[in-house]
Amino acid sequence: xxxxxxxxxxxxxxxxxxxxxxxxxxxxxxxxxxxxxxxxxxxxxxxxxxxxxxxxxxxxxxxxxxxxxxxxxxxxxxxxxxxxxxxxxxxxxxxxxxxxxxxxxxxxxxxxxxxxxxxxxxxxxxxxxxxxxxxxxxxxxxxxxxxxxxxxxxxxxxxxxxxxxxxxxxxxxxxxxxxxxxxxxxxxxxxxxxxxxxxxxxxxxxxxxxxxxxxxxxxxxxxxxxxxxxxxxxxxxxxxxxxxxxxxxxxxxxxxxxxxxxxxxxxxxxxxxxxxxxxxxxxxxxxxxxxxxxxxxxxxxxxxxxxxxxxxxxx
Amino acid sequence: xxxxxxxxxxxxxxxxxxxxxxxxxxxxxxxxxxxxxxxxxxxxxxxxxxxxxxxxxxxxxxxxxxxxxxxxxxxxxxxxxxxxxxxxxxxxxxxxxxxxxxxxxxxxxxxxxxxxxxxxxxxxxxxxxxxxxxxxxxxxxxxxxxxxxxxxxxxxxxxxxxxxxxxxxxxxxxxxxxxxxxxxxxxxxxxxxxxxxxxxxxxxxxxxxxxxxxxxxxxxxxxxxxxxxxxxxxxxxxxxxxxxxxxxxxxxxxxxxxxxxxxxxxxxxxxxxxxxxxxxxxxxxxxxxxxxxxxxxxxxxxxxxxxxxxxxxxx
Amino acid sequence: xxxxxxxxxxxxxxxxxxxxxxxxxxxxxxxxxxxxxxxxxxxxxxxxxxxxxxxxxxxxxxxxxxxxxxxxxxxxxxxxxxxxxxxxxxxxxxxxxxxxxxxxxxxxxxxxxxxxxxxxxxxxxxxxxxxxxxxxxxxxxxxxxxxxxxxxxxxxxxxxxxxxxxxxxxxxxxxxxxxxxxxxxxxxxxxxxxxxxxxxxxxxxxxxxxxxxxxxxxxxxxxxxxxxxxxxxxxxxxxxxxxxxxxxxxxxxxxxxxxxxxxxxxxxxxxxxxxxxxxxxxxxxxxxxxxxxxxxxxxxxxxxxxxxxxxxxxx
Numbered sequence: 006x007x008x009x010x011x012x013x014x015x016x017x018x019x020x021x022x023x024x025x026x027x028x029x030x031x032x033x034x035x036x037x038x039x040x041x042x043x044x045x046x047x048x049x050x051x052x053x054x055x056x057x058x059x060x061x062x063x064x065x066x067x068x069x070x071x072x073x074x075x076x077x078x079x080x081x082x083x084x085x086x087x088x089x090x091x092x093x094x095x096x097x098x099x100x101x102x103x104x105x106x107x108x109x110x111x112x113x114x115x116x117x118x119x120x121x122x123x124x125x126x127x128x129x130x131x132x133x134x135x136x137x138x139x140x141x142x143x144x145x146x147x148x149x150x151x152x153x154x155x156x157x158x159x160x161x162x163x164x165x166x167x168x169x170x171x172x173x174x175x176x177x178x179x180x181x182x183x184x185x186x187x188x189x190x191x192x193x194x195x196x197x198x199x200x201x202x203x204x205x206x207x208x209x210x211x212x213x214x215x216x217x218x219x220x221x222x223x224x225x226x227x228x229x230x231x232x233x234x235x236x237x238x239x240x241x242x243x244x245x246x247x248x249x250x251x252x253x254x255x256x257x258x259x260x261x262x263x264x265x266x267x268x269x270x271x272x273x274x275x276x277x278x279x280x281x282x283x284x285x286x287x288x289x290x291x292x293x294x295x296x297x298x299x300x301x302x303x304x305x306x307x308x309x310x311x312x313x314x315x316x317x318x319x320x
Numbered sequence: 321x322x323x324x325x326x327x328x329x330x331x332x333x334x335x336x337x338x339x340x341x342x343x344x345x346x347x348x349x350x351x352x353x354x355x356x357x358x359x360x361x362x363x364x365x366x367x368x369x370x371x372x373x374x375x376x377x378x379x380x381x382x383x384x385x386x387x388x389x390x391x392x393x394x395x396x397x398x399x400x401x402x403x404x405x406x407x408x409x410x411x412x413x414x415x416x417x418x419x420x421x422x423x424x425x426x427x428x429x430x431x432x433x434x435x436x437x438x439x440x441x442x443x444x445x446x447x448x449x450x451x452x453x454x455x456x457x458x459x460x461x462x463x464x465x466x467x468x469x470x471x472x473x474x475x476x477x478x479x480x481x482x483x484x485x486x487x488x489x490x491x492x493x494x495x496x497x498x499x500x501x502x503x504x505x506x507x508x509x510x511x512x513x514x515x516x517x518x519x520x521x522x523x524x525x526x527x528x529x530x531x532x533x534x535x536x537x538x539x540x541x542x543x544x545x546x547x548x549x550x551x552x553x554x555x556x557x558x559x560x561x562x563x564x565x566x567x568x569x570x571x572x573x574x575x576x577x578x579x580x581x582x583x584x585x586x587x588x589x590x591x592x593x594x595x596x597x598x599x600x601x602x603x604x605x606x607x608x609x610x611x612x613x614x615x616x617x618x619x620x621x622x623x624x625x626x627x628x629x630x631x632x633x634x635x
Numbered sequence: 636x637x638x639x640x641x642x643x644x645x646x647x648x649x650x651x652x653x654x655x656x657x658x659x660x661x662x663x664x665x666x667x668x669x670x671x672x673x674x675x676x677x678x679x680x681x682x683x684x685x686x687x688x689x690x691x692x693x694x695x696x697x698x699x700x701x702x703x704x705x706x707x708x709x710x711x712x713x714x715x716x717x718x719x720x721x722x723x724x725x726x727x728x729x730x731x732x733x734x735x736x737x738x739x740x741x742x743x744x745x746x747x748x749x750x751x752x753x754x755x756x757x758x759x760x761x762x763x764x765x766x767x768x769x770x771x772x773x774x775x776x777x778x779x780x781x782x783x784x785x786x787x788x789x790x791x792x793x794x795x796x797x798x799x800x801x802x803x804x805x806x807x808x809x810x811x812x813x814x815x816x817x818x819x820x821x822x823x824x825x826x827x828x829x830x831x832x833x834x835x836x837x838x839x840x841x842x843x844x845x846x847x848x849x850x851x852x853x854x855x856x857x858x859x860x861x862x863x864x865x866x867x868x869x870x871x872x873x874x875x876x877x878x879x880x881x882x883x884x885x886x887x888x889x890x891x892x893x894x895x896x897x898x899x900x901x902x903x904x905x906x907x908x909x910x911x912x913x914x915x916x917x918x919x920x921x922x923x924x925x926x927x928x929x930x931x932x933x934x935x936x937x938x939x940x941x942x943x944x945x946x947x948x949x950x
Contacts, residue, residue: 033356041663043691053394053416057386057423061358064384069694071687074393078704079683080909089913091812096909099922101683104908104932108687182406278419279395279411283404292414302419348671368709368731372701372738376673379699389708497721593734594710594726598719607729617734 006315010132010145011153012195019200022160025304025311029161032065032310038317039068045109046072046146049082049116049131054278054302055146055154059113062309066317071109075101084130098134106139111316118149118186120250126150127215142316144309152188154312155277156196158304162297163202163237165304166273171201172236173270177228178208179285180255181242189277190243191218198222207231211253215246228259235269240276240285261286266295273297321630325447325460326468327510334515337475340619340626344476347380347625353632354383360424361387361461364397364431364446369593369617370461370469374428377624381632386424390416399445413449421454426631433464433501435565441465442530457631459624467503469627470592471511473619477612478517478552480619481588486516487551488585492543493523494600495570496557504592505558506533513537522546526568530561543574550584555591555600576601581610588612636945640762640775641783642825649830652790655934655941659791662695662940668947669698675739676702676776679712679746679761684908684932685776685784689743692939696947701739705731714760728764736769741946748779748816750880756780757845772946774939782818784942785907786826788934792927793832793867795934796903801831802866803900807858808838809915810885811872819907820873821848828852837861841875841883858889865899870906870915891916896925903927 008014015021028035044063046056056072063070073079082101083094090097106112114135118126132148145153163172174197176190190206191214197204198220206214207225225231232238240261245251260283266272274286274296282288291298323329330336343350359378361371371387378385388394397416398409405412421427429450433441447463460468478487489512491505505521506529512519513535521529522540540546547553555576560566575598581587589601589611597603606613638644645651658665674693676686686702693700703709712731713724720727736742744765748756762778775783793802804827806820820836821844827834828850836844837855855861862868870891875881890913896902904916904926912918921928 041695043694045687048393051394053388053390053411054419056393057360057388057420060386061384061423064358065356069691071690073683073687075683077392077707078678078686079681083912087913087918090911091914095911096683097912100908100910100928100932103929104684105687107929107933108691108936278415280415281405281410282398282412283402284406288402298415299418299422302415303422306423363708366709368703368705368726369734371708372675372703372735375701376699376738379673380671392707593730595730596720596725597713597727598717599721603717613730614733614737617730618737621738 006312006319008136008143009153009312009316010143010148011151012199018160018196021311021315022157022164025157025161025307026164028310029307035314036067038314039063039066042068042317043109044068044070044313045105045112046070047105047112047114048074049076052115052146054305055115058305059146059309061306062313065310066313068313084134098131099138102135102138103140106141109141111142111144111313112139113144113146115146116148120184120186120244123249142320144312147188149186150188151192151195153192154305154308155189156192157312158301158308159193159275160196160200161304161308162275162301165300166297167236169236171203173234174202174204174237174239175231175235176204176206176239176241177231177261178212179240179242179259179261180257181281181284182255184244184250184252185242187214187243187246190214190241193239194218194220194222205231209254209256209259211245211247212243213247229268232265232268235272238266238269238272238274240274242285260284261290263287263289266290275301278302321627321634323451323458324468324627324631325451325458325463326466327514333475333511336626336630337472337479340472340476340622341479343625344622350629351382353629354378354381357383357632358424359383359385359628360420360427361385362420362427362429363389364391367430367461369620370430373620374461374624376621377628380625381628383628399449413446414453417450417453418455421456424456426457426459426628427454428459428461430461431463435499435501435559438564457635459627462503464501465503466507466510468507469620469623470504471507472627473616473623474508474590475511475515476619476623477590477616480615481612482551484551486518488549489517489519489552489554490546490550491519491521491554491556492546492576493527494555494557494574494576495572496596496599497570499559499565499567500557502529502558502561505529505556508554509533509535509537520546524569524571524574526560526562527558528562544583547580547583550587553581553584553587553589557600575599576605578602578604581605590616593617636942636949638766638773639783639942639946640766640773640778641781642829648790648826651941651945652787652794655787655791655937656794658940659937665944666697668944669693669696672698672947673739674698674700674943675735675742676700677735677742677744678704679706682745682776684935685745688935689776689939691936692943695940696943698943714764728761729768732765732768733770736771739771741772741774741943742769743774743776745776746778750814750816750874753879772950774942777818779816780818781822781825783822784935784938785819786822787942788931788938789823789905790826790830791934791938792905792931795930796927797866799866801833803864804832804834804867804869805861805865806834806836806869806871807861807891808842809870809872809889809891810887811911811914812885814874814880814882815872817844817873817876820844820871823869824848824850824852835861839884839886839889841877842873843877845876859898862895862898865902868896868899868902868904872915890914891920893917893919896920905931908932
């Protein structure tokens, strides 16, 4: 694998997920691979799981690492080309990417969307700049449009818990007080389209995801109908793609409750975290044995480890 | 040792202090213990000594580590149970603790009190939440009520410098411009109550510590009287426990000066740092050979190393 | 080498530069030197290259390390002696330096000037305090007056790219929207004065550097004249030393363009980064093969590695 920024970078997602689950069984069995290799982690935005699981993954592989909150510890970054830099931005992304990549062997980048300019966000400009100007492989730690490490961990978690050959997976919108990116649902849909699952996406009208991510999924505005017989319920809020960045609903009828879960086929509850309790999901559901949220977070380590291993082996 | 959050977690404080002093002599003799083990350090508040000495201790033991300023690098944390999370807090402590503990083998937590609601502070809710929801041993890096790593380092320092079998140790309040927690004096008193010392606590009226920490100590409102014959003078400011969080005095007669030290038995001066010079202690005293403040700070490394070693050996 | 804070600390700058270039060829050949040694990095100001290249250098040598943004993660530091600490500063630099140096074997310090009080800035008070109060060797990560790690990397880069025995090196002022320190040009001039180069410094009137740094360099107010026949063009903005901290000019005629480079002897373009594109240098020049800016940044790793190796070998 050269880079890891979307499902397109992966030859065989099932093989990669199984590699991750294998590393989970023996996390320290490949420490020679990372010897004298450094993972750089650059955050333009906050992170907890991604930050810590990536560190653990690198350490499990014997890699050195550095972590930088570039927005707080470095210089403000100019991302446009051809500008006169006479404002408050001291460093251009072209130099930043070129320089940082000289200090590491694999470089992870997190950069969220602004949620005001859809074209700008969906060009994934910052991630793309690092792809253009860095001299080492790039791993997305969540970009404006995708969160592939999360999706890989989600696939691993589904594989661990599925009880039939082609489980029904329902991605459902749920309410939230703030406008959130579409990166997680985009990416989850993109990955599930390539997995051996029956994917249904349900949300209120106006919350349609970009078609390139929806793929062959069934889309429904009726959550109760969609949940019927679900093996996995993946809840997530996102803001509107069509009326870009807008909150069109905070309807608490979309919160995942025990009554909602009762519609499923003894379905498992999934969420990428952080999660707003009693907005997205009731305490009763997230605290029940059906909740896989901690397992998903745990699998983040081994998803990253599988990705790093694959990159180190092929570069 | 399972966790390290108060003196109650320690079977034999003298043995633990001696273990720390032994590790100080050969810091790298146990590097195999930490192999493939990770220490996580989570800060809700600033830190210098605790942060750096904990890193050094982990590295001395061959452990990997991560450090996270959760208030600045992660998501705002909801700490109450059963709430509708529709405000500015994106993650619940139950998930945060559950998730973070999956990425490490021992987890250190620093969380200061708010100093407005005594019951809330003294429930040590954040530390307790990590004890409840984390899956690995917890080390307090200073909680709302205690700073046991400091107290262990203090005990080690006293052992190194005591010249008689049962030294007189005086914990004295000293003035400070801001309201400070009671964690350090609480903890120091709690540990000294179990050590082979004669403990005297002196402070202006109204600064009485919670009785559970005072234990069998002699309490005096007369600093000069208390200092008579002292072998160790441990100065510290704290805000009132009774009139909770209030500053009742900034009387500079309580500052530790050469004149005050002259009352002692060639006593040594101690403080946990950071210290306000010429408020808590005069330049002349802290810069004199009687000052043990750097030695205390140095012992922080080996206190943490002894704690980590004990935890790794018994888990 | 005991400390590394200016060219004065180095016995033979050419030998040190060649050591750096040798380490670049085999970065991992000295990992035993750093075993059980810790590099501490303390930042009072932002950093990207220095932070990351220093981490890489330490890791290449097998050292452990810690990084602390002391202004954000620790306590506010009092730097004056003899004061009553009743304000917002919780810790004195004497304790901070004494304590931090106990947790590491080499200590790097970054502290920028305030650019309002020249005498204060040029006393390099914070760096000097660490030299006075720390118990381990000190490496400047850029002080108020000098940036010697940058200068060493610059010398290495010139050595790699020079095509004649005594190249002409032109240090030229260039415009910038904000007042910047003189540390980089001071330090570059100081090092070039000891190197086998013909040094010319050019800037508008009023931008004269402190004479102690100018040394034997030729100084010119005519940039075009100065650039004639240059082998290396080192551009940098700085604020006035005489009218201390002031911006006297933002004249875009001083920007390094293709026309300016055409005056040189097929000269190479250098800058320490971060650089304001189209203020300091045009896109066309910095993006041309004549630009060495990424090479300079890359050499930062091996400059630091040579410094650390020399310090560890002699302490």
